[in-house]
Amino acid sequence: MTEPTKLWGGRFKAGPSEALLTLSRAPQSYFRLYAEDLAGSRAHASELRRAGVLDDAEFSAIRQALDAIERDVANKREVPVDGDEDVHTFLERLLIARLGTLGGKLRAGRSRNDQTSNNTRLYLRRTVRKLMAGVISVEEALVDQACRHVDTVMPGFTHLQPAQPIILGHHLMAHAQALLRDIERFRDWDRRFDRSPLGAAALAGSAIARRPDLSAIELGYAGACENSIDAVASRDHVAEFLFICGMVAVNLSRLAEEICIWSSKQFSWVTLHDSYSTGSSIMPQKKNPDIAELTRGMSGSLIGNIAGFLATMKGMPLAYNRDLAEDKRAMFESIDILDTVLPAFAGMVATLDFDIVRLREEAPRGFTLATEVADWLVGQNIPFAEAHEITGSVVQYCEDRGHDLAGLTAIDLAAIDARLKPEMLTAIELDRAVASRTGYGATAPVRVREQIERFRAALADSHAFAMAAPASAKISRQTNEVKG
Numbered sequence: 001m002t003e004p005t006k007l008w009g010g011r012f013k014a015g016p017s018e019a020l021l022t023l024s025r026a027p028q029s030y031f032r033l034y035a036e037d038l039a040g041s042r043a044h045a046s047e048l049r050r051a052g053v054l055d056d057a058e059f060s061a062i063r064q065a066l067d068a069i070e071r072d073v074a075n076k077r078e079v080p081v082d083g084d085e086d087v088h089t090f091l092e093r094l095l096i097a098r099l100g101t102l103g104g105k106l107r108a109g110r111s112r113n114d115q116t117s118n119n120t121r122l123y124l125r126r127t128v129r130k131l132m133a134g135v136i137s138v139e140e141a142l143v144d145q146a147c148r149h150v151d152t153v154m155p156g157f158t159h160l161q162p163a164q165p166i167i168l169g170h171h172l173m174a175h176a177q178a179l180l181r182d183i184e185r186f187r188d189w190d191r192r193f194d195r196s197p198l199g200a201a202a203l204a205g206s207a208i209a210r211r212p213d214l215s216a217i218e219l220g221y222a223g224a225c226e227n228s229i230d231a232v233a234s235r236d237h238v239a240e241f242l243f244i245c246g247m248v249a250v251n252l253s254r255l256a257e258e259i260c261i262w263s264s265k266q267f268s269w270v271t272l273h274d275s276y277s278t279g280s281s282i283m284p285q286k287k288n289p290d291i292a293e294l295t296r297g298m299s300g301s302l303i304g305n306i307a308g309f310l311a312t313m314k315g316m317p318l319a320y321n322r323d324l325a326e327d328k329r330a331m332f333e334s335i336d337i338l339d340t341v342l343p344a345f346a347g348m349v350a351t352l353d354f355d356i357v358r359l360r361e362e363a364p365r366g367f368t369l370a371t372e373v374a375d376w377l378v379g380q381n382i383p384f385a386e387a388h389e390i391t392g393s394v395v396q397y398c399e400d401r402g403h404d405l406a407g408l409t410a411i412d413l414a415a416i417d418a419r420l421k422p423e424m425l426t427a428i429e430l431d432r433a434v435a436s437r438t439g440y441g442a443t444a445p446v447r448v449r450e451q452i453e454r455f456r457a458a459l460a461d462s463h464a465f466a467m468a469a470p471a472s473a474k475i476s477r478q479t480n481e482v483k484g
Contacts, residue, residue, distance in 0.1 A: 021085075024085060025082075025084075025085055025086075026085065026086040026087065026325075026328075027329075028080070029328075029332055030086065030087060030328050030332070031080050031084075031086075031087050031090060032123075032332075033087050033119045033120075033123055033328075034070070034073050034087055034090070034091060035070060035074075036118070036119040036120075036122040036123045037087050037088060037091055037115060037119050038066050038069065038070045038091060039122060039219060040115055040118045040119065040122070040198055040219070041062075041066055041091070041095075041106060042063060042066055042218075043198060043215040043218045043219050044106065044109070044110050044198065044209060044215065045059055045062045045063055045066070045106060046059070046214070046215060046218055047109065047199070047208075047209035047210075047211060047212075047214070047215050048105070048106070048108060048109065048208070048209065050211055050214070051109065051208050051209060051210065053105060053108050053109070053208060054105065058102055058105070061099060061102060062095070062099065062102065062103070062105075062106060065095055065098050065099050065103070066095070068098070069091060069094050069095065069098070072094075073091075073094075078094055086112070087119070088112050088115055088116075092104075092106070092107065108208055109201065109206040109207070109208030109209035110198070110199075110201055110206065110209060111200075111201045111202040111232075113200070113201070113202050113203065113232040113319075113320040114197050114198050114199065114200040114201055114202075114231060114232055115198075116324075116325075117197040117200070117231060117232050118196060118197050118198045118219075120235075120237070120238060120327060120328070120331070121193055121195075121196070121197065121237060122219065122470075124189075124193075124237065124238070124241055124331070125190060125193075125194075125470045126470050127335055128186045128189060128190055128241070129186075129465070129466045129467075129468070129469075129470065130339075130466075131186065131245070131248075131335070131338055131339075131342070132183050132186050132187075132462060132465070132466035133463075133466045133467070134338060134339070134342030134343065134346075135179055135182060135183055135248060135342060136183065136459060136462060136463050136466060137342060137343065137346040138179060138252070138342060138345055138346045138349060139176050139179055139180065139183075139459055140346070140459070141346045141347075141349035141350035142172050142173070142175055142176040142179075142349055143173075143176060143452060143455060143456065143459070144350065145169075145172050145349065145350070145352060145354075146168075146169035146170075146172040146173050146176070146448070146452055147169065147452060148169075149167070149168040149169040149172070149354060149356075150167060150169040150445050150448050150449055150452075151167070151445050152167065152168040152169065152354065152356050152359060152360070153165050153166070153167060153168070153359065153360050153363045153430060153431070153434055154166060154167070154168045154171065154269075154359040154360075154362070154363055155359075155362050155363050155365065155366070155368055156171065156368070156443075161366070162365060162366030162367070162368045163368060164368050164369075164371055164433075165363040165364060165368050165369065165430060165433055165434050166434065166443040167434060167443045167444075167445055167448050168354060168359060169445075169448050169452070170442075170443040170447075170448045170451075173448065173451055173452065173455065175251065175254070175255045176455060177455070178251045178254075179248065179251050179252075180455065180458060180459065180462070182244060182247050182248045182251060183462045183466075184462070185244045185247065186244055187462065187465055189237070189240055189241060189244060192237075192240075193237040193240075194221055194222040194223075195216070195221055195222065195223055195224060195225045195226075195231075196212060196215065196216035196219055196221040196223070196224050196225065197224075197225050197231035197232060198212055198215050198216065198219065198224075199211075199212025199215060199216075199224060199228070199231075200212070200225060200228035200229075200231035200232050201228070202232070202319075202320065203228060203229050203232055203233070203318075203319035203320060204228060204229075205228040212224035212225075220470060229318055229319045232319055232320045233316075233318045233319040233320055233321075233324075235309075235313060235324055235327050238309065238327040238330070238331055239306070239309055239310060239313065241331060241334075242302070242305050242306045242309055242330055242331060242334055243306050245302050245305075245334040245335070245338055246299075246302040246303050246305070246306045246334070248302075248338065249295075249298065249299035249302040249303070249337075249338070249341075250299055250303070252295050252299065252341065252345055253295060253296045253299040255292075255349075256289075256291075256292035256293070256295045256296040256345075257292075257296060259272075259289055259292040259348070259352070260289050260292050260293060260296070263287075263289050263292075268355060268358060269354060269355055269358060269359055270352050270353060270354050270355065271352075271353040271355070272287060272289055272348065272351075272352065272353075273348070273351035273352070273353070274287075275347070275351070276291055276344070276347050276348040276351055277289060277290065277291070277348075278290045289348075291344045291345060291347075291348045292345075292348065294341070294344075295341050295344075295345055298337050298341060301333065301334075301337060302334050302337060302338075305330040305331075305333060305334050308326075308330060309326065309327065309330040312324075312326045360430070363430060364404065364405065364406060364428075364430055365404060366404075367395050367398070367404060367405060369405050369428040369430070369433055370391050370394070370395055370405065371391075372427045372428045372433045372436075373387075373390075373391040373394055373405075373420075373424060373427065373428060374387040374388055374390075374391040375387075375427070375436075376423075376424045376427040377390055377391070377419065377420075377424075380419065380421075382419060390416070390417050390419065390420065393416050393417060394408070394416055394417075394420070397412065397415075397416050405428050406428075408425065408428075410422035410425070413425075
């Protein structure tokens, strides 16, 4: 059962060199596609029965053998050998070993070109849901933290300079909203690539398997690809998937950067839990944000995978070229990185301990309430251009005297500009300033609570999608029950 199977070679006088075999052999990690390859083989067996290539008894024997092979590979009773060029040759070797010449009949009417494209789509449809669940776990940690800090005031920044006071929960929800769009991108990806390439064969379609629309339904797709050349030659489903993974990594990295800054002694806004931080091998006092740093660093690899794979795709003529095998290298690395990062990142976020008192003390520093002065002046029917100039004079007055806006008195206001009345001092009270931002999506606590409520509903909908098995798995089981 360990004798290698070759899917080509009849027209060659000499066998392949060892160097060629080494280059051509798929890495071990690629064999993870065995379940998808077997699913495609089941659907193809149905095609061959419809075409009259297999009778009912042969069809039943092949389907039962494929099911048994899947169990044995899953339980590691069967493993690839060095002579298995790829997952297709590995599984065909096992099938022929069990069924003899009957096993060789399954190859009729298909090509590794449509097999590998189908394997990738099926695998990514399942993986998209798994990654969504990982991102949702980060989202849930962010929402829980936001709920605890709906009334926690902190400094908001632009250009990394103090800008306006905001609610910490609002800031955390900004990160959550970005990641929610990534979840929605995964769902949109699934809809766009809900088409089966099986039946395209090498590039021209098959003269034997002529109902790819039916095999598509059996695999859980909405239908077959419209063009057999496009079905085997395109990899935009991989490129788009890599982009979404890269976008997730970028959004995680932005929060990771802030956690690194906030947890530094210079800020001391947040304390990392011991179980989600590390120490130094030489400096006993250190507590390092390794999860945040590793996430920030690994995001570069995911960005590189997008650029690298697009560069691979750009120069290939239609239809299939072996260059396309690079799709798996890029997608598996991106998947494996996110699989590792997401649980650790979710745990780190869930256990962050914010210093509420320190955040509040720093919220008004750096003249972050200056906009309230300008807004108050506008309320007195003063054009904003003038209000902006008056507020600038207020800031300059305070800087010259070495104090912030909190040091202003009614006498100071009169000295700066006659239009500044004592009532203006009420407008620059911290809680009042934050509570005044009541527009839809703004930072007032009442708006933040509403945002969280809407967000939870959207997240629950995405969670239901992520937890549901891909349609392909459901329909495949139903087909086995009816025809197996």
